[in-house]
């Protein structure tokens with residue numbers, strides 16, 4: 316569950332006096348999510364989300380994340396719009412943390428991904444890339460390939476407790492991925508965590524994208540590779556090429572992929588699997604028993620990585 320910081324009714328009432336969104340009608344913690352504390356907030360003027368940023372988010376990055384969301388929302392992409400307080404600030408202190416209020420998006424995320432979800436997902440990703448291009452500030456990817464060796468080193472001494480030989484195998488795979496990582500592909504702002512739980516659907520259409528707290532400026536096709544990992548594998552870890560084809564078709568209907576981008580898909584997909592494997596491995600080994608969050612299984616991404624390692628070029632993804 317993701318309510319790490321409790322907010323009292325009194326603290327919330329005081330916080331709301333700084334905003335023009337009316338007074339509290341209902342307020343409850345949201346059990347989903349991993350990184351931050353989220354509350355659903357109903358006021359006399361509508362529904363909102365209150366987020367308190369927890370320790371994994373660097374406060375220095377918050378203005379960039381909120382600026383990007385403001386830009387995307389202002390240019391027609393459905394994502395949470397940060398609400399500004401009367402003094403114009405969209406980040407304010409609450410319960411000892413930095414907090415923001417954003418608009419509430421209707422819809423639900425797909426608990427079971429169907430082929431029908433994948434084409435609209437691809438289209439939404441391309442629109443995010445195109446719309447984001449008008450936002451000038453940049454943010455380097457803190458979880459880019461040059462950060463992976465350090466991340467693995469933190470887990471390496473205990474990696475073999477998860478699976479015998481895992482530490483050595485990952486070190487070898489990581490070396491290969493970094494050596495083959497593409498240079499000079501088109502870059503821009505990417506979501507970098509567009510998993511099914513961050514995409515809301517309503518009546519069969521995408522109603523909004525949330526959770527921009529890993530967003531950064533990096534290779535566009537890497538964002539596609541993240542989605543291929545998160546959306547196109549079945550429960551038995553077989554790759555569903557029909558889903559992949561639909562995702563890529565949706566994307567390419569709005570933004571064409573160059574030959575270099577499609578050629579790089581296998582290594583980008585390996586890298587995306589490695590990135591989530593490494594953060595999950597770290598969390599798996601470092602989340603204390605009884606913590607509020609259940610760590611996700613790193614081996615889910617090891618199995619995906621094995622598929623990408625065996626992939627014979629972009630054809631494996633339906634291209």
Ligand SMILES: Nc1ncnc2c1ncn2[C@@H]1O[C@H](COP(=O)(O)OP(=O)(O)O)[C@@H](O)[C@H]1O
Nearest residue numbers: 345347348349350351353364395418419420526
């Ligand atoms: N703008 C929003 N509109 C509606 N629900 C939201 C919104 N933002 C977050 N939520 C709810 O909060 C949950 C966790 O949000 P998320 O941003 O994924 O948290 P975290 O960054 O902690 O992983 C979502 O699954 C959703 O139920």
Ligand SMILES: N[C@@H](CCOP(=O)(O)O)C(=O)O
Nearest residue numbers: 348349350508510591595611
């Ligand atoms: N999508 C990541 C974990 C990040 O969680 P989120 O709730 O912030 O999307 C993973 O599955 O490893």
